[in-house]
Amino acid sequence: MSMFGLHYKLERTTIGFALAVIVAASIGGFVEIAPLFTIDETVEKAPDMRVYTPLEIAGRNIYIREGCYACHSQMIRTLRDEVDRYGPYSLAVESQYDHPMLWGSKRTGPDLARLGGKYSDEWHVAHLINPRNVVSVSKMPPYGWLARTTLRIDDLGEHLETLRRVGVPYTDEMIAHASADAYGQARPDSTYAEAVRTRYGEATQIRSFDGRSNEPTEMAALVAYLQILGRLTDVATKSAAQAGE
Numbered sequence: 001m002s003m004f005g006l007h008y009k010l011e012r013t014t015i016g017f018a019l020a021v022i023v024a025a026s027i028g029g030f031v032e033i034a035p036l037f038t039i040d041e042t043v044e045k046a047p048d049m050r051v052y053t054p055l056e057i058a059g060r061n062i063y064i065r066e067g068c069y070a071c072h073s074q075m076i077r078t079l080r081d082e083v084d085r086y087g088p089y090s091l092a093v094e095s096q097y098d099h100p101m102l103w104g105s106k107r108t109g110p111d112l113a114r115l116g117g118k119y120s121d122e123w124h125v126a127h128l129i130n131p132r133n134v135v136s137v138s139k140m141p142p143y144g145w146l147a148r149t150t151l152r153i154d155d156l157g158e159h160l161e162t163l164r165r166v167g168v169p170y171t172d173e174m175i176a177h178a179s180a181d182a183y184g185q186a187r188p189d190s191t192y193a194e195a196v197r198t199r200y201g202e203a204t205q206i207r208s209f210d211g212r213s214n215e216p217t218e219m220a221a222l223v224a225y226l227q228i229l230g231r232l233t234d235v236a237t238k239s240a241a242q243a244g245e
């Protein structure tokens with residue numbers, strides 16, 4: 001019997017056809033969920049990975065609010081040209097504290113997954129105020145008001161608490177001091193600065209970010225976030241080095 005003959009016959013027996021549909025759909029469903037059974041072995045471990053500081057979370061929230069993800073991905077694929085252009089490809093573990101994830105699906109501008117440290121803070125401020133200041137052909141929109149808007153920090157403890165509910169390991173102390181830590185990270189001369197390093201690690205970047213010394217602006221938070229992209233752990237750089245890339 002030909003393939004089509006079988007199909008015609010099956011279509012005439014309602015129960016048989018329904019069963020065949022269920023079988024076919026379950027195979028598809030199984031194929032989709034199968035990778036999850038081995039998730040413990042497939043997701044790399046990154047013992048050195050730290051959580052985002054409150055200032056970086058504030059910057060991340062601004063990144064989401066302004067829709068930067070509509071033009072920028074944060075996911076370097078395993079293709080040769082991507083690795084050559086952007087650096088080691090993204091590992092699953094690098095997104096473990098990203099709620100929601102910002103992998104993106106469209107690149108009008110370049111991928112930003114390993115942006116941290118590529119440019120100076122001054123470059124970012126000038127670029128965000130008007131991208132044409134530094135890249136004459138840029139099509140990116142300007143975000144000048146970020147430099148004129150004082151950052152809201154009083155609610156950052158609640159943001160951290162919410163993230164803890166979905167699995168980010170913030171401590172009670174980090175939550176209690178979130179507002180002071182956000183201020184301290186952007187104002188290195190203040191009395192709050194040193195505690196940020198104690199709570200989030202020696203490597204935490206503590207500096208003005210927006211070039212000011214009064215109340216931190218939204219610009220300071222966004223630049224702090226951009227400067228940490230790809231630098232919460234160096235597991236990707238290490239595994240690329242091991243692979244000889």
Ligand code: HEC
Pocket residue numbers: 063066067068069070071072108109110111112115118131135137138139140141143222226
């Ligand atoms: C309409 C699309 C669009 C939006 C929205 C957008 N960008 Fe861009 N972005 C671009 C383009 C195009 C470039 C490349 C030209 C340039 O460097 O300005 C770029 C470049 C960049 C770069 C330089 C990257 C590199 O490696 O050289 C950074 C950083 C950046 N954008 C950050 C942001 C942030 C932060 C936001 C949100 C506040 C944002 N962009 C919103 C289109 C966009």
